[in-house]
Amino acid sequence: MRTAVLGGVLVTPDEVIEDAGLLIEDGKIAFVGTREELEESEDWEDELTLDEHDVILPGLINTHTHGPMTIFRGVADDLPLMQWLEEEIWPLEERLDAEKCRWGAALAAVEALKSGTTCLVDMYFYMDAVAEAYAEAGIRAVISHGMIDLGDEDKREEELKETRRIYRKCHGLEDLIEVSLGPHAPYTCSEELLREVRRLADEWGVKIQIHVAETRDEVKQVKEETGRRPVEYLDEIGLLGDDVIAAHCVWLTDEEIDTLARREVIVSHNPASNMKLASGVSPVPDMLDRGVTVTIGTDGCASNNNLDMLEEMKLAALLHKVDREDPTATKALKILKMATSWAEGVYSLAKIGRIEEGYAADLVILDGSSPRMSPCHSPVSNIVYSATGADVKHVFVGGEQVVENGRVTTVDEEEVLERARECAEQLTASNRT
Ligand SMILES: [Zn+2]
Structure with missing residues (x-):
């Protein structure tokens, strides 16, 4: 089946094409150009005609989140990180089960798709239930079972066993789900676990997701335990590589930034979470200057509190301007690339992040009739500084239309919201007993 997308302003993101013509074949982009060029050279069976002012961009890639945490949205705000984790989040997480994670993930998928995200990098628990929800909704995901052993050998074996189970059960599911390894952080995982993670990543050819140098306290703790700062330590034990999403x-010190660049680590910048938990300001402009691949993630809904990548892009752009007192510190096109083409290395099952021939047809169409998209002096500017997830009109993943006129086509949105609400109620009700 060959489907044409006709009209609108296309942002690839390297190029802007007015009155665009796109051809989708077998889930991939088969032609990119103007409508006129497409009409002259190709034919098709099906077509979608866009409005003149609609803007087409690659599907956004959220490189760090914990999808099922949507059911924690608003449960505990305005607390310091460790108190928030130890007194609020971890006790609630102990009450989770597969059902709650499944519906939390379904809500995450609906929210993500409706706000223009087509791929999630996700670390959590009950990941087979999560994978099922993502596959059903038709969103791509790089999932991992979040592993924490705190130096306990039995716990380590349990965590690795669950990771192997998830890998065998979910890797390649519906050609959308990619399984990766998820050691939580250098301060919650032993050196033995981290070394085993590297060995398995090499053996299976999969990615590693890990939290790194999130807080000042973490740096202090890792230094006390290992004599090294987090990035130095992870490099010394051989964990870092181009398959690592940090x-x-x-x-970070300048030396650590150089190490991240040298090892070609993919960094996920999470501005909303860092601001909300007052973790600090990541040295993103320095990382970009020194050649680190920086991408954008929302983190989980307990520390954000949404999965809107359009909002996250704006926050990423603004945070570093005010931090550096320099409005040129992070420019719109760079920010858009961080959320699309620069994140392509997080996923291996298909080529994603650009609108180019041979890439998966993961497309987002923003509604040109939205007040926030009008006028359109610069489509890139409107995407980064003005649009919100509410401006998303259509979304395609692998050529499949998963959002049509703002509605998810793959699952029943009302049912997902209702079931997720029920799970959230059960969670907090059991916490009160
Ligand atoms: Zn996180």
Whole structure:
């Protein structure tokens, strides 16, 4: 089946094409150009005609989140990180089960798709239930079972066993789900666990997701335990590589930034979470200057509190301007690339992040009739500084239309919201007993 997308302003993101013509074949982009060029050279069976002012961009890639935490939205705000984790989040997480994670993930998928995200990098628990929800909704995901052993050998074996189970059960599910390894952080995982993670990543050819240098306290703790700062330590034990997605990366020395660049680590910048938990400001402009691949993630809904990547892009752009007192510190096109083409290395099942021939047809169309999209002096500016997730009109994943006129086509949105609300109620009700 060949489907044409006709009209609108296309942002690839390297190029802007007015009155665009796109051809989708077998889930991939088969032609990129103007409508006129497409009409002259190709034919098709099906077509979608866009309005003149609609803006087409690659599907956004959220490189760090914990999808099921949507059911924690608003449960505990305005607390310091460790108190928030120890007194609020971890006790609630102990009450989770597969059902709650499944519906939390379904809500995450609906929210993500409706706000233009087509791929999530996700670390949590009950990941087979999560994978099922993502596959059903038709969103791509790089999932991992979040592993914490705190130096306990039995716990370590349990965590690795669950990771192997998830890998065998979910890797490649519906050609959307990619399984990765998820050691939580250098301060919650033993050196033995981290070394085993590297060995398995090499053996299976999969990615590693890990939180790194999120807070000042973490740096202190890792230093006390290992004599090294987090990035130095992870490099010394051989964990770092181009298959590593390192979330946060707030507290870094220049040497550590150079190490991240040299090892080609993919950094996930999470501005909303860092601001909300007052973790600090990640040195993103320095990382970009020194050649680190920086991408954008929302983190979980307990510390954000939404999964809107359009909002996250704006926060990423604004945070570093005010931090550096320099409005040129982070420019719109760079920010858009951080959320699309620069994040392509997080996923291996298909080529994503750009609108180019041979890439997966993961497309977002923003509604040109929205007041926030009008006028359109610069589509890139409108995407980064003005649009919100509410401006998303259509979304395609692998050529499949998963959002049509703002509605998810793959699952029953009302049912997902209702079931997720029920799970959230059960969670907090059991906490009160
Ligand atoms: Zn996180």
